[in-house]
Each structure stands twice: as structure tokens, then as C-alpha cells.
Amino acid sequence: MHIMYFTERPYRHVSNDEIIKNGFFGLPNQQFDAQKGAQLLNEYLDEKTLAEELGFDGVMLNEHHDTAFCMGSVMNVEASILARITKRVKIILLGNPLPVVGNPLRLAEELSMIDMISGGRLVTGWVRGAGSEQFATNANPGYNRELFNEAHDLVVDAWTKPGPWRYEGKHFHYRFVDPWVLPLQKPHPPIWIPGLLSPETVIWCAQHRYPYVALATFLEPTVELWNIYRDAAAKEGYQVGPENFGYLQKVFVAETEEKAHEIAKWDMFGGAGIGYSLFGQPQWMFPPGYNSKEATRRVARQFSDPNAVQGSPFGGFAPSSEEKIAQSQIDVRAGAWTQPQIDVAATRKKIFDAFPQVERSMQVICGTPKSVIPKIRKVLEVLRPGIFGFWQNDGPISAADRVMNMRLIANEVMPATREIANELGLVSPFDVKPGSRPLPASGVPESVGSLAPLAS
Amino acid sequence: MAQESTAWHEQTVKVDGTELVVVKGGSGRPLLVLHEELGHPGWLKWHADIARRRTVLIPLHPGFGRTERAEWIMNMRDMAGLYARYLKESSLAPVDVIGFSLGGWIAAEMAAANPSQFRKMALVAPMGIKPPTGHILDFFQMMAPQQMVASVLDPANTAEYGDLYGGGPTPLQFENFEEARAQCARLAWQPFMHNPSLPHLLGVAAGLPTLIVWGKDDAVVPVSAAESYRDAIAGARVITYDKCGHRPEIERSAEFICELETFFG
Numbered sequence: 001m002h003i004m005y006f007t008e009r010p011y012r013h014v015s016n017d018e019i020i021k022n023g024f025f026g027l028p029n030q031q032f033d034a035q036k037g038a039q040l041l042n043e044y045l046d047e048k049t050l051a052e053e054l055g056f057d058g059v060m061l062n063e064h065h066d067t068a069f070c071m072g073s074v075m076n077v078e079a080s081i082l083a084r085i086t087k088r089v090k091i092i093l094l095g096n097p098l099p100v101v102g103n104p105l106r107l108a109e110e111l112s113m114i115d116m117i118s119g120g121r122l123v124t125g126w127v128r129g130a131g132s133e134q135f136a137t138n139a140n141p142g143y144n145r146e147l148f149n150e151a152h153d154l155v156v157d158a159w160t161k162p163g164p165w166r167y168e169g170k171h172f173h174y175r176f177v178d179p180w181v182l183p184l185q186k187p188h189p190p191i192w193i194p195g196l197l198s199p200e201t202v203i204w205c206a207q208h209r210y211p212y213v214a215l216a217t218f219l220e221p222t223v224e225l226w227n228i229y230r231d232a233a234a235k236e237g238y239q240v241g242p243e244n245f246g247y248l249q250k251v252f253v254a255e256t257e258e259k260a261h262e263i264a265k266w267d268m269f270g271g272a273g274i275g276y277s278l279f280g281q282p283q284w285m286f287p288p289g290y291n292s293k294e295a296t297r298r299v300a301r302q303f304s305d306p307n308a309v310q311g312s313p314f315g316g317f318a319p320s321s322e323e324k325i326a327q328s329q330i331d332v333r334a335g336a337w338t339q340p341q342i343d344v345a346a347t348r349k350k351i352f353d354a355f356p357q358v359e360r361s362m363q364v365i366c367g368t369p370k371s372v373i374p375k376i377r378k379v380l381e382v383l384r385p386g387i388f389g390f391w392q393n394d395g396p397i398s399a400a401d402r403v404m405n406m407r408l409i410a411n412e413v414m415p416a417t418r419e420i421a422n423e424l425g426l427v428s429p430f431d432v433k434p435g436s437r438p439l440p441a442s443g444v445p446e447s448v449g450s451l452a453p454l455a456s
Numbered sequence: 457m458a459q460e461s462t463a464w465h466e467q468t469v470k471v472d473g474t475e476l477v478v479v480k481g482g483s484g485r486p487l488l489v490l491h492e493e494l495g496h497p498g499w500l501k502w503h504a505d506i507a508r509r510r511t512v513l514i515p516l517h518p519g520f521g522r523t524e525r526a527e528w529i530m531n532m533r534d535m536a537g538l539y540a541r542y543l544k545e546s547s548l549a550p551v552d553v554i555g556f557s558l559g560g561w562i563a564a565e566m567a568a569a570n571p572s573q574f575r576k577m578a579l580v581a582p583m584g585i586k587p588p589t590g591h592i593l594d595f596f597q598m599m600a601p602q603q604m605v606a607s608v609l610d611p612a613n614t615a616e617y618g619d620l621y622g623g624g625p626t627p628l629q630f631e632n633f634e635e636a637r638a639q640c641a642r643l644a645w646q647p648f649m650h651n652p653s654l655p656h657l658l659g660v661a662a663g664l665p666t667l668i669v670w671g672k673d674d675a676v677v678p679v680s681a682a683e684s685y686r687d688a689i690a691g692a693r694v695i696t697y698d699k700c701g702h703r704p705e706i707e708r709s710a711e712f713i714c715e716l717e718t719f720f721g
Contacts (some may be wrong), residue, residue, distance in 0.1 A: 142644065283599045
């Protein structure tokens with residue numbers, strides 16, 4: 001099993017009242033203090049080197065724009081530094097937002113340089129970019145999927161196809177492709193794809209034999225998506241295994257249950273949608289054309305049908321956003337054009353009240369090292385991932401608590417996790433090449449993941 | 457009899473590879489209607505009134521819900537080119553045209569490319585030219601319900617608005633709005649809902665009988681752009697309405713119809 005450390009690297013000196021009122025996207029940057037920001041960015045780089053010292057196999061980075069939620073606006077900059085100051089850990093980029101980068105050829109070169117400087121420790125990954133990112137970079141959301149596909153093909157070609165060559169596509173045009181900085185790893189660095197359970201993306205991953213890393217999604221739909229991957233892989237002629245799947249799990253530990261809960265609850269103000277997403281208001285999360293037709297249909301039902309099932313982390317709308325849009329609709333009926341007002345105290349209470357459910361569904365696992373291990377076992381038994389990310393330290397958690405959390409995980413939880421993974425045969429993509437397992441002779445693929453362990 | 461004269465139906469016309477769905481009603485000299493950014497709103501009072509004397513033709517823009525998206529259409533010039541071909545192949549040119557907002561922009565692009573396609577042109581709060589004062593409303597940064605509200609000055613007291621959208625959009629309306637908005641993004645995400653070359657190219661349309669209609673309280677396309685259009689098309693006439701937003705056809709329906717009848721004759 002490959003075990004990695006992840007944090008969103010929040011700008012944590014912003015009041016949660018402001019976050020409740022605005023969401024993370026749309027929070028005015030007048031509240032940003034560059035001195036504090038500079039300190040934080042360096043703290044987060046130090047944490048990555050600590051992760052290496054503590055024995056994590058990889059450090060995962062991601063990227064968001066215009067938000068206090070994640071300070072990694074240009075994660076390739078962080079990755080470049082880590083390439084030089086770390087020695088062993090894999091540098092895992094999940095992922096570069098292909099549709100918003102504008103120049104995929106330059107991206108190919110940046111990543112090649114990181115791979116070379118790191119001595120071939122780069123794992124690359126691609127995302128479409130959150131809805132808000134389309135505004136932050138002025139990328140046309142109507143072409144998001146097309147841009148993703150075309151940029152992906154172009155980057156992989158730039159890494160692997162001998163130059164020079166000419167490229168004239170729909171969205172990108174290069175009269176001379178001949179990059180001299182090429183990846184150290186051949187034919188190119190591993191590619192893993194993170195996601196929030198979009199079937200289109202999962203099928204695309206299966207077709208490309210790229211591991212799919214689910215980002216702290218609910219277990220039940222995640223198993224369903226694993227099966228979609230499995231079936232798509234069978235069409236490609238291979239059997240999936242743990243090497244095809246990764247999972248990012250929120251885990252918070254402390255010496256006592258009480259302390260662990262206290263830290264984990266703050267994550268409700270820093271997480272990307274655990275139970276109560278505050279990431280952004282719906283108009284920024286769902287820009288026109290960003291979603292597929294089916295996803296748009298779901299959005300339409302949620303916004304216009306009062307009886308529709310509302311809200312789920314990552315899969316739907318945050319309650320805070322629902323309230324906002326519901327109020328806006330009332331405003332529509334009243335004919336008034338006003339911004340809905342948010343009751344901060346009531347919303348804060350609602351956020352914290354949601355925590356027990358978040359814990360029950362194992363969206364967040366927290367407790368002492370001893371009490372979290374059986375829960376992690378359960379997740380591993382259900383999903384059987386070959387890649388496991390400990391997602392720690394989001395929200396306004398102090399530097400001391402962040403390090404404490406990391407050390408306890410590394411020293412007490414990670415060894416047990418490795419033992420469980422070995423027992424369950426959870427091999428990583430570094431152990432078994434994804435897509436290399438033959439289908440059973442029957443041609444019927446074996447199952448992957450099972451909800452049965454949840455019943456026990 | 458009145459009902460018959462205002463009845464409408466849909467027909468499909470093949471233009472290039474696109475199955476263009478056209479709403480057609482009434483009889484008499486054709487009037488081409490180019491609809492706005494949220495799609496064809498339905499058969500409105502003004503459609504019915506005009507259809508008593510005119511054949512009203514409302515092509516449903518590709519990608520806005522009913523007519524399939526054509527992948528090659530990536531900007532407003534492409535859209536204008538498609539309709540130029542539709543006019544030619546249907547032997548409609550020179551035709552009277554009226555365009556609303558985004559549809560006004562398409563009409564203006566067509567006039568800039570070939571003014572002889574039109575006999576007379578009416579533009580109702582057209583996008584396409586960057587307003588000298590204010591900005592075109594960034595409706596991509598809001599959901600469709602807010603965009604709807606912003607489109608009229610007084611939704612509660614605009615009867616047809618209530619008929620169309622009262623109580624908020626239905627799931628199907630919402631879905632159609634999102635389709636339309638997605639296609640708007642593909643066509644005009646950047647520059648946002650305007651073409652910097654349009655005011656220059658429109659000079660060729662000098663002398664084309666042109667009526668520019670605007671609500672003075674338009675929150676979607678600032679009324680300041682009316683002057684830009686008038687400057688661009690020599691001889692164009694501008695009329696503006698007090699206490700009116702972006703949808704004069706439903707906010708000031710009676711005066712609007714009267715004005716159109718006078719203009720188109």
C-alpha cells in the first residue's frame with residue numbers, strides 16, 4: 001500500500017463567521033495578511049519534509065484559487081521546492097487543473113522539470129478544476145471537458161512523442177512542439193486521477209488504466225463507482241485490483257478522544273465539504289456548461305423541486321448554499337433583488353450539529369490512535385484501495401496540534417494500517433501495474449469493494 | 457379566427473448539418489425573431505399580436521435546448537453565418553428582423569457582414585457592443601433565477617413575467633436555462649457578451665432602417681450602449697422607455713407592439 005499525507009494548507013487566520021457568510025470562494029482577500037500567509041506557506045513545506053521523516057510514502061498536493069481554504073494556488077511551485085528539499089517521498093499532484101492552465105505545453109515542461117529535479121519521484125494527476133476555478137482563471141466552463149481531454153492528450157504526447165511536431169487542435173495550437181525538458185520517468189510519470197465520483201471521469205480512468213483516487217467520498221457511492229470502473233476495465237480487457245483505486249480519508253487523532261474531537265470539529269470549517277460544505281455559493285460551484293447534461297438535470301431538480309433530496313457532501317449542495325438559493329428563489333417570487341442574509345449563529349450551530357453524522361458515516365475518523373485503527377480497517381475492507389491518503393489538519397488547527405496529529409498518525413496509526421493492508425493484499429500501483437491483471441477465464445470481472453464489512 | 461391567426465407550430469429546417477427548429481406562426485410578410493440568452497421564452501402576447509399580420513419565424517438557436525448544439529459554432533460570427541445560410545436557403549432575404557439581447561447581437565453581426573440580408577432591423581437591448589458606461593451584467597456569476605429577476609425592473613408587477621416564471625422556474629425550465637447559459641458561455645465567455653470589432657464593422661450597415669429599443673433601467677445591458685449602436689449604424693433611431701428593464705416586450709408590451717408596427721409597417 002502507498003500511504004500519503006495530505007492537507008489543503010488553509011489560510012487559517014480568517015474568522016469562521018466570515019467563512020459562513022461568504023463561503024470560501026468569494027471571501028474578500030482584504031482579510032489576507034501576507035506576513036501570516038508567508039509564514040504558513042513555509043510551515044506547510046516544513047510539514048511535507050516532516051512527513052518524509054515520519055515515514056509517509058508520499059505527500060499529496062492540490063490546487064485551488066481565490067480561496068482561504070487552500071493556499072496552494074500554484075502547486076507546481078510547491079512541488080518544485082519539495083523536489084529539491086525532500087529525498088525519498090513521492091510528490092503526488094492531484095491534480096493539475098488542465099482546463100484552467102491555458103498552456104498545456106508549458107505545464108508539460110514544468111512537470112518534467114519537477115520530475116527531473118526530484119529524481120523521478122513525481123506522480124502527476126489531472127482535474128477539471130472546481131467550478132470557482134473557472135472564474136478565477138477565466139477558463140470557459142462551457143468547454144471544460146473538451147479542454148481537459150485535449151490538454152491531457154497534448155501533455156502526454158509532448159512527453160512521449162519525438163519532436164518536433166506540429167499541433168492544430170480545437171482549443172490548442174502549437175506550430176512547434178519540441179520540449180527539451182522531458183520527464184526522467186519513462187515513458188512518463190505515473191498518472192493518478194482524483195475525483196468526486198463523476199461516472200464520466202471514472203470510465204475515462206478505466207480506459208486509460210489510471211488509478212482513481214476518491215476524495216473522502218461516502219463509502220456506499222464509492223463502491224458503486226468502483227464497480228463502474230471495474231466494468232469499464234473489463235471492456236478494455238483487464239481485471240481491476242487495489243492498484244486501480246485510491247482513497248483519501250480524513251483522520252484526526254490525539255492523546256484523548258475529547259481532544260481529537262475538538263480538533264476534528266474545527267475541520268468542519270476547513271474541509272472541502274464534509275457534511276457541511278462551505279466551499280462556495282452555487283453560482284460559483286456550477287458555472288454554465290461546467291456540468292454534464294445529467295449532472296445539470298440533477299442540479300435543476302435540486303434547485304427547483306422543493307421535495308428533492310437536498311445536499312450531500314461533494315455530490316450535491318451544501319445546506320448553507322441551499323438556504324442561500326432557497327432564499328434567492330423567495331426573493332424572485334417577491335420580485336426583490338437582494339442578497340440573502342445568513343444567520344451566522346444558527347448556521348454555525350448547524351455545522352457543528354452535523355458532526356455526529358459526519359463521524360457516523362466515517363467521512364471523518366477521529367479519536368485516539370487505538371480507537372481509529374478499527375475504523376480505518378473497516379474503510380480498507382470496504383474499498384480495498386492500494387493508495388491511502390491521510391487527510392489531516394484542515395480548519396483553524398494550530399501548528400502544534402497539526403504536528404501532534406501527524407506524529408501520532410505516523411508513529412501509531414500508519415504501522416497498523418500497513419499491517420492491515422498487507423493482510424488484505426492491498427497492493428499499490430508501484431507494486432502492480434494498473435491494468436496488468438488479466439480478466440478471469442470466464443470473462444466476468446471479479447468484484448472490487450464490498451459494503452458487507454459495514455454491517456459488522 | 458383570432459386564435460387561428462396567432463397559432464404557432466414548430467418546423468425543422470436543415471442548415472448545414474444542423475436540424476434547426478423554427479417556431480412559426482401567423483401569415484404574411486416574414487419577420488425573423490432572434491431570441492435572447494435564456495432561450496425562446498414561449499409564445500408571448502407580442503408574438504401573437506404581430507402574427508395577425510406577419511409570419512413570425514423564431515429559430516431556436518443551436519445549443520440553447522431544442523436545436524442541438526453544432527460543435528463548429530464557437531462565436532457569434534459563426535451563429536450569424538448559420539442564420540445567413542438559413543435565410544439564403546429558405547429564400548427569406550431580405551427579411552425584417554428583430555433581435556432581443558443576445559439575439560440582437562446576432563442580428564447586428566449579420567448586418568455587419570451583409571446588411572442586404574435585411575429589409576429593416578430592430579434591436580431590443582442588444583448585447584454585442586461594450587457599453588461606454590457600466591458593464592453587461594455578469595450573469596455567469598449568478599444562477600438562472602437571479603438572472604431572470606435582474607432582467608425586468610418590477611417582476612411582481614409584470615404580468616407576463618409572472619405567467620412565465622412566477623413561483624420560480626420548473627425543473628424543466630431550469631434545465632433549459634442552464635443549457636442556454638452553457639451555450640452562451642461557449643459563444644461569449646470572453647470577451648464577455650461583446651465583440652470589440654462590431655462597432656467598427658457595423659459601419660457597413662449605414663442606411664439600413666434600424667430601430668434600437670431600450671429600457672432606461674436595463675440592469676442586463678446598460679442603456680448607454682444604445683448610443684454606441686446609434687453611432688455605429690448611421691441613420692439608426694433609438695427609443696427608450698422610462699421605468700423599464702431589459703424586457704420591453706413584456707414590460708411595456710402595448711407601446712412596444714405599437715412601435716414595431718409603425719417601424720416595420
